Amino acid sequence: MTAQVATSSPRRPWGLIAASLVAVALAAIPVVHLVVRVASADPAELAAVFERPRIPMLVGNSVMLAASVTATAIALGVPSAFLLARTRLRWRGFWAVLAALPLAMPSYLAAYGWLAWQPSMKGFWAAWLVLSFVSVPYVTLPVAAALRIGGTGLDDVARTLGRGPLGSFMLGTWPQIRPAVLAGGLLVALYTLSDFGGVALFRFPVLTTAIQQAYSASFSRDEAAVLAVLLVSLALLIVVGEQFARGRAARRIQAAPSAGRRRMTPLGRWAVPAMTLLVLVPVIAVVVPVAVLVSRVLTAETLRAFDPANLASAIGNTVLLSAGGAVVAVALALPIGVLAARHRGRLVRAVESTGYLALGLPGIVVGLSLVFFSLSVVPALYQTALVLAFGYGVLFMPKAIGSIRAATGQVPTSLEDVSRTLGNSRARTWMTVTARLARPGIFAAAMLAAVSAMKELPATLMLRPTGTDTLAVELWQRTDVSAYGAAAPYAVALLLVAAVPAFLLSDARAGREATREAIAPDTQAGREANREVIA
Amino acid sequence: MRAHRGIALATTGLAAALALTGCATDPAAEEGTLTVYIGRDEALVGPLIERFEEESGIDVEARYAATPELAALLLEEGDRTPAQVFLSQDAGALGALADAGLEATIPAELADLIPDGFTSQDDSWIGVTGRARVIAYDGEQLAEADVPDTVDALTGEEWKGEVAFAPGNASFQAFVTALRVLEGEDAAAEWVAGMAANDPELTENNLATLDLVNNGQVQLGLINHYYWYRQAAEVGADNMRAQLKFLPGDPGGIVNVTGAAILKNAADDPEARAFVEFLVSEEAQRYFVEETFEYPLLPGIDAPEGLPALESLVNPGLDLSDLESVGESQRLLADNGLI
Numbered sequence: 031m032t033a034q035v036a037t038s039s040p041r042r043p044w045g046l047i048a049a050s051l052v053a054v055a056l057a058a059i060p061v062v063h064l065v066v067r068v069a070s071a072d073p074a075e076l077a078a079v080f081e082r083p084r085i086p087m088l089v090g091n092s093v094m095l096a097a098s099v100t101a102t103a104i105a106l107g108v109p110s111a112f113l114l115a116r117t118r119l120r121w122r123g124f125w126a127v128l129a130a131l132p133l134a135m136p137s138y139l140a141a142y143g144w145l146a147w148q149p150s151m152k153g154f155w156a157a158w159l160v161l162s163f164v165s166v167p168y169v170t171l172p173v174a175a176a177l178r179i180g181g182t183g184l185d186d187v188a189r190t191l192g193r194g195p196l197g198s199f200m201l202g203t204w205p206q207i208r209p210a211v212l213a214g215g216l217l218v219a220l221y222t223l224s225d226f227g228g229v230a231l232f233r234f235p236v237l238t239t240a241i242q243q244a245y246s247a248s249f250s251r252d253e254a255a256v257l258a259v260l261l262v263s264l265a266l267l268i269v270v271g272e273q274f275a276r277g278r279a280a281r282r283i284q285a286a287p288s289a290g291r292r293r294m295t296p297l298g299r300w301a302v303p304a305m306t307l308l309v310l311v312p313v314i315a316v317v318v319p320v321a322v323l324v325s326r327v328l329t330a331e332t333l334r335a336f337d338p339a340n341l342a343s344a345i346g347n348t349v350l351l352s353a354g355g356a357v358v359a360v361a362l363a364l365p366i367g368v369l370a371a372r373h374r375g376r377l378v379r380a381v382e383s384t385g386y387l388a389l390g391l392p393g394i395v396v397g398l399s400l401v402f403f404s405l406s407v408v409p410a411l412y413q414t415a416l417v418l419a420f421g422y423g424v425l426f427m428p429k430a431i432g433s434i435r436a437a438t439g440q441v442p443t444s445l446e447d448v449s450r451t452l453g454n455s456r457a458r459t460w461m462t463v464t465a466r467l468a469r470p471g472i473f474a475a476a477m478l479a480a481v482s483a484m485k486e487l488p489a490t491l492m493l494r495p496t497g498t499d500t501l502a503v504e505l506w507q508r509t510d511v512s513a514y515g516a517a518a519p520y521a522v523a524l525l526l527v528a529a530v531p532a533f534l535l536s537d538a539r540a541g542r543e544a545t546r547e548a549i550a551p552d553t554q555a556g557r558e559a560n561r562e563v564i565a
Numbered sequence: 566m567r568a569h570r571g572i573a574l575a576t577t578g579l580a581a582a583l584a585l586t587g588c589a590t591d592p593a594a595e596e597g598t599l600t601v602y603i604g605r606d607e608a609l610v611g612p613l614i615e616r617f618e619e620e621s622g623i624d625v626e627a628r629y630a631a632t633p634e635l636a637a638l639l640l641e642e643g644d645r646t647p648a649q650v651f652l653s654q655d656a657g658a659l660g661a662l663a664d665a666g667l668e669a670t671i672p673a674e675l676a677d678l679i680p681d682g683f684t685s686q687d688d689s690w691i692g693v694t695g696r697a698r699v700i701a702y703d704g705e706q707l708a709e710a711d712v713p714d715t716v717d718a719l720t721g722e723e724w725k726g727e728v729a730f731a732p733g734n735a736s737f738q739a740f741v742t743a744l745r746v747l748e749g750e751d752a753a754a755e756w757v758a759g760m761a762a763n764d765p766e767l768t769e770n771n772l773a774t775l776d777l778v779n780n781g782q783v784q785l786g787l788i789n790h791y792y793w794y795r796q797a798a799e800v801g802a803d804n805m806r807a808q809l810k811f812l813p814g815d816p817g818g819i820v821n822v823t824g825a826a827i828l829k830n831a832a833d834d835p836e837a838r839a840f841v842e843f844l845v846s847e848e849a850q851r852y853f854v855e856e857t858f859e860y861p862l863l864p865g866i867d868a869p870e871g872l873p874a875l876e877s878l879v880n881p882g883l884d885l886s887d888l889e890s891v892g893e894s895q896r897l898l899a900d901n902g903l904i
Contacts, residue, residue, distance in 0.1 A: 082899045149780035230769045239769065243733035243904055246633030247895065249661035251640060394634065401641045413647060492638055496600060496628040496647070507607050507629065516608075 043373070043456070049365035054384045056362060057424055061262055061387050063399035064255050071252035079256045084235075088257075092236040092264065095157060095229070096222040102162035103218045104211055106311060107169025111207075113304050114170070115177035117295045125308050126174075130536035132315035133167045133478075134528035136485035136502065138227025139521055140164050142509055143319020145231055146326060156232040161222050163315040168221070169214035171535060172432070173207050180206035182293040209276055213432045216272040220265055220389040220428070226488065237261045238392045245394065258395045265390025269383045320525060327518040336516075340504070341523055348500045348527055351415060351490075352483035355422025359479035360434070360472060362427040367434025367475075368464075372443075382431065389428040396425055397492030404493075418493040422483040429482055430475035437471020438464060477531040484528045501527060598624040599836040602639065602648045604632030604658065605823070609795070613852050617843045623836050632658050632735075639828070640665055649831035650840050652693070652823075656685075657735040657891060659824050663689035669832035671841065678845050682879065683822050683862045690826035693844050694853045695860035696789040697811060697820050697878050698740050701778045703785075704808040712785065712810045716744075716817030719785065720759030729766035729774045730787040732903040736771070736821045737787060741894040744816040746887040747880065754897060761901040772796075778807040789821065790872070794858035813877045820860065820878050 068076065079085070113119055114126055140160045144151055184202030193201060226238040237257055244254035297304055363385070370382045388396055404417045411417050441464050449459040465472070487502045494503065501524040508517035603610055607629045614625050630638070632654035639646055639662055646667075653659050662668050668689045676688040684692035702712045713719060719728050731737050745753040766783050768774045774786040775793060790809055797805050812818025825844050831837040843849055850861040858869045868875055898904045 078896075082904075083902045084899065084904065087902075149776065150782055231773075233766075233768055233773070235767070240904075242633070242769075245637045246631075247657070247733045247735050247738055247891075247904070249633070249636050249640070249658060251637060254637075394637070398637060398641050401638060405642060405645045409645065412645075488634070491630040491634055496626045 043369075045457070046365055046369055046373075047377070050369045050381050053362040053365050053427075054381050057385050057388055057427055059403050059424060060391055060396045060399040061384075063402055064258050064262065064391075064395065067252060067255040068259050071255070075250075075252060076256050079253050084240075088235055088237050088240050089260065089264075091154070091234065092223060092238075092261070095154065095161070095234070095236060096219045096264075096268070098158050099161045099165060099222040100215045100219045102158070103165040103169050104215050106162070106307070107166045107214060108173055108207070108211060109307060110166065110170045110311065111173035111177055113297075113308060115174040116182070116292070117297050117304065119297065119304070126536040127533055128312050129170050129174075129308065130167050130532045131312045131529060132164050133481050133532040133535065134485075134525050135164050135316050135319070136227065136487075136524070137161055137164050137225050138231060138487070138509075139505065139524070140315055140319045141228040141231040142517075143322045143521075147318065147322040152233045154234055157229045157234040159314065160228050160232070161225060163311055164228075165218040165221060166311045166315070167532075168217045169211065172210040172214045172436075176207045176210035177203070180292070186293065212272050212276050216268065216386070217389070217429060217432075219268050220386065223261060223265055223268075223390050224392050226392050226394070237264075241392055241395065251398070254395070258391060261392075262387055262390055265387055266383070268390070269386045273379055273383060316525070320521065323518045323521050336519060340499075341519060344499050344501045344504045344520070345523055345527055347498055348484050348502070348524070351418055351494075351500060352422065352480045354415065354419030355426065355483035356476040356480035358420050358423025359427045359430045359483075360476045362423055363430035363434050363475060364472070366427075367431045368438050368460075370431070371435045371438035385431055386428040388424055389426075393425065393486060393488030393490075394492070397421065397489035400424065400489070401492055413493065413495050415495055415498070418490065418495070421489050421493045422479070422486060425486065425489060426479040426482040429478045433471050433475035433478065434468070437468035437474075440471070441467045474535055477535045481528050481531040481535070484524065484531075597622065597836070598626060599650065599834075599840055600626040600628065600648050601650045601652060601840065602628050602630075602635045603652045604630065604635045604654045605652060609857050610652070612856070613849060616848070616852070617840060621836075621839055621843070623839065625840070636661055639667060643667065644829055646828055646830065648828055649834055649837040650825060650827055652825045652844070653690075654823055655735040655739075656690075656692075656822050656824055656888070657739065659685070659690040659826050660889060662826060662828075663687070667829055668826040669829050671827060672838060675838075675842055675845060679862045680864060682884065683820075684824065690824045691841060691845065692822040692824045692862045694823045694850075694857070695820045695862055695875060696736070696791050696823070697860070697872075698736065698818055699788060699790045699793075700810045700812065700817070701775055701786040701788050701793060701807045702810060703778055703781055703783070704806055705781065706784055709808065709810055714812060715815045716740075716787070716812070717756065717815075720756060720763055722763075724763060724785060726764040726766070727784040728760070728763065728787070729768055729777045729783045729785070731768045731770050731774055732898050734770055735891075736789055738891050738894050738898070739821050739888050740787070740817060740819060741898065742888050742891050743819045743880070743883055745890070745894060745897075747816045747882050757897050757901050757903070761903055765903075767903065775807060779805065781806065787817065791858045794869070811873050811878065813873060814880060816880070816883075818878055819880060819883065820875065822862065823859070 110129055114122065114129060119125060137160060140163075141156075144156070144160060180203060182202060185198040186202075188198030188201045189195070224238060226242060229236050230239050230242065237260060241254045241257045241261070244250050244257060366381055366385045369378055400417065400421045401412075404412045404420075408417070445463050445467070446459050449463045450456070454462065484500075485502055487506055490500055490503055491506075494500070499507075501520055505517055505520040505524060508520060601614075603614075607627075611627070614627050617623070618625050628635075628648070635651065636653070636658035639648065639651060642648075643665075644667070651659070651662065659668070663685065671685075671688045671691045673688065676684060676691055679692045683695060684690070700712055700716075702709075718724070741753065741757065744756060748756075766774075766777060768777065771788040771792050774788050775796060777783045778786040779796070786807070790811070793805065793807060793809050825841050827834070827837045827841060845863055847863065847866060850863045850866045853859045854861050854866060854869050858872075860868050860872070860875045895904065
């Protein structure tokens with residue numbers, strides 16, 4: 031139970047540890063709620079759930095989908111990031127925004143659009159296609175940022191010693207981006223495990239669809255909780271695995287100092303395949319499904335009355351609620367991210383991994399746990415915007431942790447030491463030095479939480495104030511009556527609104543790169559910054 | 566200054582969230598308002614709620630979500646729920662809430678309006694509309710005469726890979742229960758095993774099942790009748806590739822009901838009572854007939870045009886209380902790997 035201080039701080043940062051524990055306790059509400067429910071359930075009933083012949087198949091499907099989607103997102107995201115950060119690409123800004131765009135696309139909307147066009151799509155391959163392409167930015171964005179900081183000096187040395195282009199990349203650059211790849215892959219894997227909308231539309235049975243069935247047919251929350259505990263166990267394995275792999279990667283980075291020089295590769299005859307890759311991802315994730323839905327508006331037999339005032343209020347609610355959710359997510363993630371960036375030890379690892387777990391749970395499970403929590407603790411706030419924003423914070427805090435950890439890690443501890451020597455308190459130093467320099471990263475964390483909150487549906491249905499509709503809720507109400515035509519305006523509005531934080535994320539990357547280079551061209555802190563960017 | 570913008574945005578968001586909270590009040594505490602959880606589509610039920618508000622002067626706070634989510638929500642909320650009335654898409658959810666002791670008794674003068682067999686036996690909830698289980702078939706590949714009159718035939722080789730249904734859906738499971746009651750446990754077990762072995766297309770819900778038939782992916786789908794009418798209203802009946810076959814007298818053709826319950830904390834609430842009374846009034850029952858193509862449960866109101874009479878679908882051997890053994894039906898489906 032000790033947090034060993036790795037860097038400059040001479041004492042244990044009790045304040046920071048306390049704040050992290052509070053944050054992690056709030057983030058653990060869904061998991062605790064599940065465990066309590068399972069512990070108090072009838073053991074015979076629980077055993078019956080495990081004895082079902084279908085359970086091994088469901089677990090297998092969940093694992094297979096998470097693994098294949100993560101592998102595909104990495105396989106497409108790393109080359110995309112390389113093109114954006116290391117090649118002489120024309121219209122770089124345009125491509126950067128395009129690469130971030132799939133972040134704005136909810137999986138259920140992408141699946142819905144594809145199905146409207148190709149009704150025969152179903153099962154593993156359909157779910158794999160849509161989830162993979164929608165998830166690629168989770169890898170592209172942090173890896174591109176890591177590539178922008180790192181150098182190619184070591185690659186060049188390898189080249190002069192006779193290695194081929196790929197071999198020298200693996201030797202020089204790969205160790206620098208590996209932590210970012212792992213962090214992005216972690217988010218993709220957890221996102222895939224917890225996704226319900228996309229897999230359900232393609233009729234691919236996994237644990238989340240079984241959880242939904244437990245609620246919908248047997249109205250058995252115990253049965254749902256057992257399945258959710260199974261899901262959380264898988265998430266825990268993935269989180270711990272990523273931490274283990276990251277720990278090894280960190281040691282390797284220190285063994286291989288990154289050289290400051292960065293060579294930009296001319297594309298030459300690779301220009302066309304490169305642009306094909308950069309176009310392919312947003313086309314499959316966004317353009318095809320949206321185009322199909324919009325074309326349905328034009329061909330619909332009868333158009334249900336479209337109410338612009340209704341759309342406007344849904345947009346307003348979506349923006350306000352997701353902004354509130356982003357504030358909460360960042361507030362919860364800050365102590366955890368700072369702790370993870372500056373300190374090591376078993377406690378730090380435990381805090382960080384617990385922070386990630388909620389991301390592996392479907393929204394309906396998290397929503398119900400927060401229903402219970404808010405009714406028990408703050409009944410006066412139940413079904414208010416505050417509780418919903420808090421719910422978004424708990425759900426999407428994991429997406430903010432990595433970005434904050436990386437941004438804090440990039441601030442040289444020597445600057446903090448100077449501030450402390452000048453007599454500033456630890457808190458004041460953090461506010462005036464660390465937070466100021468890490469601000470772009472904190473902003474990116476907020477944007478990532480906001481874009482996720484805008485797309486969220488199941489927890490929103492549980493927690494929203496009665497009568498308050500978000501774009502996702504309006505969209506759900508229209509897809510439920512098989513009305514492709516009526517859904518389209520809301521689908522387009524959701525995409526446009528969510529594209530704003532996605533756009534800022536692609537932009538924020540470039541801004542952060544400038545900050546980082548200004549303060550830490552080739553310091554220990556600069557290498558620390560390689561560890562993770564958005565995750 | 567990007568960072569300043571971020572902080573400004575964050576502050577605005579927080580302030581706005583607080584402002585939104587300020588607007589929210591506890592509806593249960595107010596006179597003249599009513600909080601209803603509605604497990605049906607807003608597009609279909611919304612206009613009816615507006616009529617009720619106009620006629621009664623009562624403000625309705627309507628919370629829309631799917632029935633399973635609302636049932637889970639109500640179970641989690643327990644007696645702390647702000648809801649006074651729950652309007653449910655199926656009887657199973659109402660039964661689960663009754664089992665948890667969360668429902669108040671429906672006043673006898675209302676409960677007696679709906680004939681036995683279409684409402685709860687202990688008046689813990691009241692039946693509002695009926696939906697028939699039907700076979701949806703691909704009208705391009707099949708004529709009505711090709712479609713079996715009984716679900717028993719669906720385990721045959723000629724339908725291998727051609728039947729879609731939603732095994733996790735409450736109304737499908739009610740049908741399996743009816744099958745067990747009417748044809749016996751052995752026959753039902755044989756049917757479920759036969760279906761599981763006949764390469765069925767498993768879906769998440771009735772609507773997805775209907776879409777498969779409408780797209781020609783499968784030839785037959787087991788659904789509730791009114792999904793077809795909803796879709797026909799959207800795309801035009803002439804454009805519907807799927808057609809319906811009713812199965813009078815067959816377990817596969819039973820009628821499921823939607824219903825409403827007054828929640829315990831609103832047992833003596835006049836607004837809650839007024840709302841339930843409105844749901845089984847002639848006006849509301851006619852609305853369901855005309856707008857959602859469901860069977861009215863109030864005697865004296867005609868069924869939607871073109872549908873077989875409700876009486877012809879009712880199975881004399883089946884009592885609604887028989888359908889309570891849905892747990893055993895789920896075990897049967899689970900053992901055969903369907904759920």
